[in-house]
Amino acid sequence: MALIVQKFGGTSVGSIDRMRNVARRALAAQRAGHRVVLVVSAMSGETNRLLALAHEVAKVPDAREMDAIATTGEQVSAALVAMAIQAEGGKARSLLGHQVKVHTDDAFTKARIKSIESAKIFETVARGEIAVVAGFQGIDAHGNVTTLGRGGSDTSAVAVAAAIGADECEIYTDVDGVYTTDPNICPSARKIDRISYEEMLELASLGAKVLQIRSVEIAMKYNVPIHVRSSFNDQPGTIVTKEDSTLEGVVVSGIAYDKGEARVHVVGVEDRPGVAAELFEKIAEKNISVDMIVQSATTEADRRAAITFTLAKTDLARAKSWIETIAKGVGAHEVRYDEDVVKVSIVGFGMRSHAGIAAKMFRTLANEGINIQAIATSEIRVSCLVAAKYTELAVRALHDAFGLQHA
Amino acid sequence: MALIVQKFGGTSVGSIDRMRNVARRALAAQRAGHRVVLVVSAMSGETNRLLALAHEVAKVPDAREMDAIATTGEQVSAALVAMAIQAEGGKARSLLGHQVKVHTDDAFTKARIKSIESAKIFETVARGEIAVVAGFQGIDAHGNVTTLGRGGSDTSAVAVAAAIGADECEIYTDVDGVYTTDPNICPSARKIDRISYEEMLELASLGAKVLQIRSVEIAMKYNVPIHVRSSFNDQPGTIVTKEDSTLEGVVVSGIAYDKGEARVHVVGVEDRPGVAAELFEKIAEKNISVDMIVQSATTEADRRAAITFTLAKTDLARAKSWIETIAKGVGAHEVRYDEDVVKVSIVGFGMRSHAGIAAKMFRTLANEGINIQAIATSEIRVSCLVAAKYTELAVRALHDAFGLQHA
Numbered sequence: 001m002a003l004i005v006q007k008f009g010g011t012s013v014g015s016i017d018r019m020r021n022v023a024r025r026a027l028a029a030q031r032a033g034h035r036v037v038l039v040v041s042a043m044s045g046e047t048n049r050l051l052a053l054a055h056e057v058a059k060v061p062d063a064r065e066m067d068a069i070a071t072t073g074e075q076v077s078a079a080l081v082a083m084a085i086q087a088e089g090g091k092a093r094s095l096l097g098h099q100v101k102v103h104t105d106d107a108f109t110k111a112r113i114k115s116i117e118s119a120k121i122f123e124t125v126a127r128g129e130i131a132v133v134a135g136f137q138g139i140d141a142h143g144n145v146t147t148l149g150r151g152g153s154d155t156s157a158v159a160v161a162a163a164i165g166a167d168e169c170e171i172y173t174d175v176d177g178v179y180t181t182d183p184n185i186c187p188s189a190r191k192i193d194r195i196s197y198e199e200m201l202e203l204a205s206l207g208a209k210v211l212q213i214r215s216v217e218i219a220m221k222y223n224v225p226i227h228v229r230s231s232f233n234d235q236p237g238t239i240v241t242k243e244d245s246t247l248e249g250v251v252v253s254g255i256a257y258d259k260g261e262a263r264v265h266v267v268g269v270e271d272r273p274g275v276a277a278e279l280f281e282k283i284a285e286k287n288i289s290v291d292m293i294v295q296s297a298t299t300e301a302d303r304r305a306a307i308t309f310t311l312a313k314t315d316l317a318r319a320k321s322w323i324e325t326i327a328k329g330v331g332a333h334e335v336r337y338d339e340d341v342v343k344v345s346i347v348g349f350g351m352r353s354h355a356g357i358a359a360k361m362f363r364t365l366a367n368e369g370i371n372i373q374a375i376a377t378s379e380i381r382v383s384c385l386v387a388a389k390y391t392e393l394a395v396r397a398l399h400d401a402f403g404l405q406h407a
Numbered sequence: 408m409a410l411i412v413q414k415f416g417g418t419s420v421g422s423i424d425r426m427r428n429v430a431r432r433a434l435a436a437q438r439a440g441h442r443v444v445l446v447v448s449a450m451s452g453e454t455n456r457l458l459a460l461a462h463e464v465a466k467v468p469d470a471r472e473m474d475a476i477a478t479t480g481e482q483v484s485a486a487l488v489a490m491a492i493q494a495e496g497g498k499a500r501s502l503l504g505h506q507v508k509v510h511t512d513d514a515f516t517k518a519r520i521k522s523i524e525s526a527k528i529f530e531t532v533a534r535g536e537i538a539v540v541a542g543f544q545g546i547d548a549h550g551n552v553t554t555l556g557r558g559g560s561d562t563s564a565v566a567v568a569a570a571i572g573a574d575e576c577e578i579y580t581d582v583d584g585v586y587t588t589d590p591n592i593c594p595s596a597r598k599i600d601r602i603s604y605e606e607m608l609e610l611a612s613l614g615a616k617v618l619q620i621r622s623v624e625i626a627m628k629y630n631v632p633i634h635v636r637s638s639f640n641d642q643p644g645t646i647v648t649k650e651d652s653t654l655e656g657v658v659v660s661g662i663a664y665d666k667g668e669a670r671v672h673v674v675g676v677e678d679r680p681g682v683a684a685e686l687f688e689k690i691a692e693k694n695i696s697v698d699m700i701v702q703s704a705t706t707e708a709d710r711r712a713a714i715t716f717t718l719a720k721t722d723l724a725r726a727k728s729w730i731e732t733i734a735k736g737v738g739a740h741e742v743r744y745d746e747d748v749v750k751v752s753i754v755g756f757g758m759r760s761h762a763g764i765a766a767k768m769f770r771t772l773a774n775e776g777i778n779i780q781a782i783a784t785s786e787i788r789v790s791c792l793v794a795a796k797y798t799e800l801a802v803r804a805l806h807d808a809f810g811l812q813h814a
Contacts, residue, residue: 016460016463016464019464020464050483053423053483053487054486054487054490056423057423057426057427057487057490057491057494058490058491058493058494061490062489062490062493064500064501065486065487065489065490065493065500065501066486068482068483068485068486068489068501068503069482069483069486069487071482072479072482072483075475075476075478075479075482076457076460076475076476076479078475079461079472079473079475079476080460080461080464080472080476082469082472082475083461083464083465083468083469083472084464084465086465086469086472087464087465093471093472094472094475096475096552098505098550099550099551099552143505143506144506145503145506
């Protein structure tokens with residue numbers, strides 16, 4: 001008899017009919033002998049409706065009051081799902097953030113979970129009831145209602161699973177699972193059966209938005225297996241778990257791409273120790289994160305270097321004037337920007353123990369005539385910045401080169 | 408510097424614009440030097456919307472889950488009103504049932520308040536903030552969310568006022584105050600400036616539905632003055648308070664009428680001790696409340712009596728067959744029903760010390776040719792059951808006879 005957490009997002013509880021499906025699925029798991037805890041989001045559209053109401057009252061509504069309003073969305077869906085289970089002949093009860101209790105810090109609208117009490121949930125499932133936990137919400141040390149920020153129900157679900165020591169946390173969504181790459185641009189993309197937390201983190205942060213990054217971090221920390229699967233069928237999805245022997249044979253697990261970054265090219269920087277440090281310290285002071293950084297070789301003629309880096313496109317407009325001032329301060333001749341770039345990454349645990357993976361990536365891109373503008377690597381990832389027009393070509397070529405179309 | 412509770416019903420917070428009015432009114436009281444606590448209902452229509460959603464899921468939704476859903480209405484309006492106060496430049500924070508805390512029993516959908524903690528409210532007003540308490544809601548001993556039943560926000564407001572020792576509880580509504588009788592049928596009806604709790608209870612239970620009965624009971628128990636007034640203007644309304652010297656001169660305070668009762672006439676009952684007891688004990692066993700009871704004199708001829716009583720029209724259909732069975736058991740010949748009746752009452756503290764008030768009522772009705780079918784009295788009330796067609800005539804005649812058109 002396993003203890004299972006099932007999380008249903010806004011689309012999965014978007015109508016009374018869909019709630020009935022959720023109820024039937026939870027009851028099926030219970031009849032199979034499991035103790036079942038649900039974590040639910042607000043009905044799709046509801047959170048936006050509530051926020052619009054708040055914005056009608058105030059242009060910049062108070063964050064504490066925003067959270068008091070926003071949490072009603074999950075409160076309603078948790079109670080309705082509990083009713084739907086009862087209507088199907090089952091036993092259930094809704095549990096709100098202040099009932100569970102989900103303790104968070106007091107950063108309203110983007111609070112972080114500090115701890116979750118397990119007693120109420122255990123009492124509930126011990127009575128044979130399905131516990132329906134309202135996702136996305138918690139309380140701070142003073143009993144104020146808080147929310148975890150957009151997508152926070154994934155985080156709620158995994159944190160609840162960790163707190164009660166669940167055997168698995170199932171995340172029901174509108175896709176079948178995690179794919180080797182975006183199926184919209186690569187028809188041979190294949191659903192991944194198992195993937196490690198670390199790889200999932202690299203894929204998520206690189207743009208494969210199936211799971212909230214924070215939920216994967218928590219799952220990794222507390223070793224909670226996540227099962228990402230479709231709420232519209234009974235097929236197994238993708239298990240996100242710790243690295244294990246079944247994953248060893250795989251060198252590259254997936255290909256990600258991210259069009260969210262812009263390239264900044266600072267030309268003619270003085271070539272003296274500390275210049276790069278000065279540049280990036282000053283950018284960091286402006287609270288702007290840079291990602292890939294490349295410093296080109298100095299030309300002998302003028303002892304000047306070039307520095308290339310990327311930052312989020314959404315930060316570029318406000319950053320431009322600062323960057324130009326800072327660049328002048330280190331003697332740069334010119335600053336150039338390029339927003340037509342894409343970061344293509346290969347991710348895989350296997351590359352730690354396999355030599356030549358990066359080289360194979362560079363060769364694959366070169367064979368397609370794709371010029372690499374910058375390179376960044378982590379232990380389990382290699383990323384190349386290329387012109388945006390090559391996105392599909394690069395992804396398909398790499399997917400093919402690393403044999404991802406085959407299980 | 409007074410401590411004031413202001414309660415706003417669903418109509419008064421029915422739109423964002425109206426919430427701004429509520430905010431301005433509360434801020435005006437605060438600027439006048441008072442500490443202000445608001446108690447708010449759900450936006451009008453919202454509770455019905457939520458209940459309809461619940462009924463879509465289940466014909467008879469679970470009461471606990473109903474309360475979890477219904478309380479979101481007040482949660483949203485409390486937070487929006489707090490935001491509206493902030494938007495006007497003031498300081499405010501919403502307080503939910505589990506934050507205040509409003510402790511109730513666990514009778515979901517119709518819970519009764521056991522106690523209210525004052526600390527959170529005092530902390531809030533001590534910071535110069537207006538506390539905006541979500542009405543209608545509380546928590547039971549296990550932290551389950553409860554509601555006080557329809558109209559429960561009046562009760563919340565008075566109970567909060569009692570708990571914090573407020574100087575006054577203002578109930579804002581869509582009427583100017585309490586009237587000497589229904590202005591719709593008696594054009595000379597006049598707003599009452601001051602009335603005692605006891606009179607208000609008699610008027611409320613007799614059909615003048617301005618205030619929830621329970622809220623008046625609590626106000627009386629804890630001696631909280633209630634000020635019933637309009638949310639659409641600044642005129643003083645009606646103060647409901649303990650009997651005091653300013654009330655002494657008034658003999659009759661108001662005329663109430665109630666068309667909600669039906670008359671049952673049981674003819675030819677055996678005239679032996681215990682027959683009436685037997686009849687009404689059996690009716691009580693069916694959980695049906697009877698109101699006026701009259702036993703007519705026995706006729707010498709057959710030593711049989713007639714018993715007349717009234718009960719709620721809504722109970723009549725289900726009660727008929729039982730009543731007939733029970734009536735036969737005490738030897739009755741026949742049972743007759745009459746739904747075309749009205750109970751007209753005069754209410755006033757003064758009648759305790761003034762003789763002849765009842766006689767004056769009977770004479771007034773007789774002068775109009777109105778036959779009295781039954782009479783019931785309490786210490787501060789005399790009620791007469793008459794044919795429904797005389798409602799307006801009786802009310803106007805009594806209003807005039809007791810001089811209620813004059814202050």
